[in-house]
Amino acid sequence: MPNMYTISGADTLIRRIPRKPDHWKILNGVKSATSMNFKTKRGEDGLSVDILALTTLDKAVRTPTTHFAALLSAEIPMRLGFECRHDPIHDNKAHALIIGDITDSSAKKLAAASIGHDFPNTL
Numbered sequence: 001m002p003n004m005y006t007i008s009g010a011d012t013l014i015r016r017i018p019r020k021p022d023h024w025k026i027l028n029g030v031k032s033a034t035s036m037n038f039k040t041k042r043g044e045d046g047l048s049v050d051i052l053a054l055t056t057l058d059k060a061v062r063t064p065t066t067h068f069a070a071l072l073s074a075e076i077p078m079r080l081g082f083e084c085r086h087d088p089i090h091d092n093k094a095h096a097l098i099i100g101d102i103t104d105s106s107a108k109k110l111a112a113a114s115i116g117h118d119f120p121n122t123l
Contacts, residue, residue, distance in 0.1 A: 004086050004088075005051060005053070005054060005086040005096075006086070007051060007074050007084040007085070007086060007096060008074065009073065009074055009075035009078055009079075010073075010074070010075070011051055011052065011053055011073075011074040011084075012051075012052040012053075012071055012072070012073060012074070013049040013050070013051060013052070013071070013072045013073075013074050013077075013084065013096065013098070014049060014050040014051075014052055014055070014057065014060040014061075014069050014070070014071060014072075015033065015037060015038070015047070015048075015049050015069070015070040015072060015114065016048075016050075016060060016061055016062070016067050016069065016070075017033045017037050017067060017068050017069065017070050017116070018066060018067055019065075019066055019067060019068060020066075022034075023036065023037050024037075024068065024070075024116050030115060030116070031068075031115070031116030031118065032070065032111060032112065032114050032115060032116050033070035033111050033114050033116060034111055035104065035107040035108040035110070035111040036107070037070060037111060038102060038106075038107040038110040038111050038114075039102055039104075039107045040102055045087075045097055045099065046083075046085070046087075046097030046098050046099035046100075047097060047098040047099075047102060048095065048096075048097060049072070049084075049095075049096050049097070049098060050092065050094040050095060050096065051086065051094045051096050052071070052094075054093060054094035055092075055093075055094035057069050057117060059094070060094065064118075068116055068117060068118050069116070069117040070111075070114040070115070070116055070117075071114060071115045071116075071117055072110060072113060072114045072115075073113065076109070076110060076113040077098045077100075077110060080100075080106050080109060080110070081100060082098050082099060082100035082102070082106075083097075083098075083099040083100060084096060084097075084098055084099075085097050085099055098110075
């Protein structure tokens with residue numbers, strides 16, 4: 001079993017967001033993901049993210065021509081009552097889950113707090 005990382009409010013979480021259809025919006029000149037990107041599907045254990053302290057943006061996004069990164073302070077889901085748990089998987093030691101009942105309202109709050117990170121020459 002790999003060493004488990006304890007996520008703190010100071011950590012940055014990365015959510016991989018598809019470019020198409022448009023899963024992002026620009027508010028006040030800042031790109032952010034829409035709330036649909038912060039909802040879990042039936043049967044999922046939690047919202048899949050990567051921990052920036054354990055990876056790079058390039059590794060987390062993997063395919064910048066089809067995806068971009070939504071960066072989120074772990075403090076936000078923690079403050080909303082969610083557990084942020086390191087959950088390494090076979091090919092990704094930085095994988096983590098945001099665990100809890102993510103309602104439409106909390107998905108909107110997570111999305112509003114996210115900041116989109118795009119990669120040069122990918123648009």
